[in-house]
Amino acid sequence: MNQIYNFSAGPAMLPKEVLIKAKKEFCDWNGMGVSIMEISHRSEAFIEVVKQAEENLRELLKIPDNYKILFCHGGARGQFAALPLNLFNPNETVDYVISGYWSKSAAHEALKYCIVNKINILIEKSEHLSVQPINQWSLTNNSKYIHYCPNETIDGIAINSLPNFSNNKIVLADYSSAILSAPLDVNRFGVIYAGTQKNIGPSGITLVIIRNDLLYCEKANRKIIPSILNYNILDKNHSMYNTPSTFAWYLSGMVFKWLKKQGGLLEMKKRNQEKSKLLYDTIDNSSLYINKINPINRSSINIPFKIKKSNLDKIFIKSAEQKGLLFLKGHHSTGGLRASIYNAMPIDGVKKLINFMKDFEYQNK
Ligand SMILES: Cc1ncc(COP(=O)(O)O)c(C=O)c1O
The missing domain is CATH 3.90.1150.10 (Aspartate Aminotransferase, domain 1)
Incomplete structure (x- = not known):
């Protein structure tokens, strides 16, 4: 048979080995005689899947203890709203770096919740497109947070060095298409988020890796935040405030194991x-x-x-x-x-x- 290769941007190709294993246990998972999709997310067996997935993700990304991992709903677009709702005040100015389609979309959504300072870092000259180096970004002095997208999935633009701002800015990053593609110094970030459907598993889960002080900052209790987007509530409920996408969680966990096996x-x-x-x-x-x-x-x-x-x-x-x-x-x-x-x-x-x-x-x- 002609070997098929899938170059989709997402939902994207999954490791063959993972798919084969999932197929094998599709109707009878863990010897239970039922599929993993048919068991409660609160059952002991599923909680073990969740535990292992989190442990392996922590190990892969070397996530420090002062960061929590939330497995959320609503995709990366959900986080475009969740971040401002949880972290910013309506009268606060926040720096949004624009390097392509997705960072622009994030800034557009944030406009509903805060004052957005858009920083366009694209430099277009005839046949060439580049981005300003990080030390040339014109950040506002009074902005506590900066949001950017290290890998623009549509435009193919990457910001390959990590931000290191002297003035204690808290960096928020949309890692949807770059997560797990290389080691990452999580310590440099306040929040990293990513949809699973590109470099992790099927669609259905959005990872949010958040520093504890941001998770429990006073704004997280604001009544206006829909409960399903409230980091505080999600954490207290171990990312199970509502029924999670169990199949995506299980498959993502298998991909974490596969990544470890690959080196x-x-x-x-x-x-x-x-x-x-x-x-x-x-x-x-x-x-x-x-x-x-x-x-x-x-x-x-x-x-x-x-x-x-x-x-x-x-x-x-x-x-x-x-x-x-x-x-x-x-x-x-x-x-x-x-x-x-x-x-x-x-x-x-x-x-x-x-x-x-x-x-x-x-x-x-
Ligand atoms: C970098 C980036 N951010 C955000 C999104 C939107 O993700 P979702 O469809 O999970 O909301 C995508 C989807 O392709 C993306 O590539």
Whole structure:
């Protein structure tokens, strides 16, 4: 059978090994004669799944003890509202760094709840797109918090160095597409959040890694916060204030185990760098494809590119599909093409894509 590789930005490819294990135990989990989807989230057996998932995530990301992990509903977009509701006062100015579609969307949502200082860090010059280095971001002095998105899933822009502000700013980061792709110094952040549907598991859970002092800051008790978004309530209820997405939790836990078996996040970083280098080299050495992002601001996970000759996108996508290379269409807001190569994408998938791209270029000279 033609080997299929899935380049979707999310919900995205999951490790084959994990899928096979889930399939094996689909109807009879843990010898119970029922599937994991059919048991109570409060049962001992499921609580053990939750415990292990949290332990393994803590180990992978080296999450310090003064941080809590919440497994939330509502996706990353839910967090666009939850963060301001839990942390900011309505008359407070908060710095929102804009580096692409998702950071812009987060800032837009926050406008409902606080005064947003938008800091546009994109520099666009003819065929080149780059972002200002962190030390040039024009932050407001009176803003306690700064929000940014280290990896713009749609635009393929990454802020590859970690913020280190001298004036004790509390950094809030949307890690939806970059979480677990490389080691991360959690200590640098007040809150890290990420939807599971890209580099972790299926859709249905949003991880929130939050420093304890923020979790229990006085604003967290404000009556206006819907209970389901209230970090304080979620924590007190062990992320089970309402019925959680148990299947997503179980599968995410399996992916954490898989990551540990693969060698952890340093190994993931190495593999992701290797895969993305192969793909960017192919694009840069071709006369048909283009990615106009400055190499130091390129994502090693979501790689958008365009075909210089017009009207070839559809043919490219269709021919790729016939070869088993799926979901290479760019986001509707940008057009063009995009290859998302999360942890689960093996290097062979990237090599197959590269060979296809080279053949396609040869045929369309
Ligand atoms: C960086 C980033 N932030 C936010 C979102 C929105 O996530 P959700 O659909 O889970 O709300 C996405 C989804 O693609 C994303 O990539």
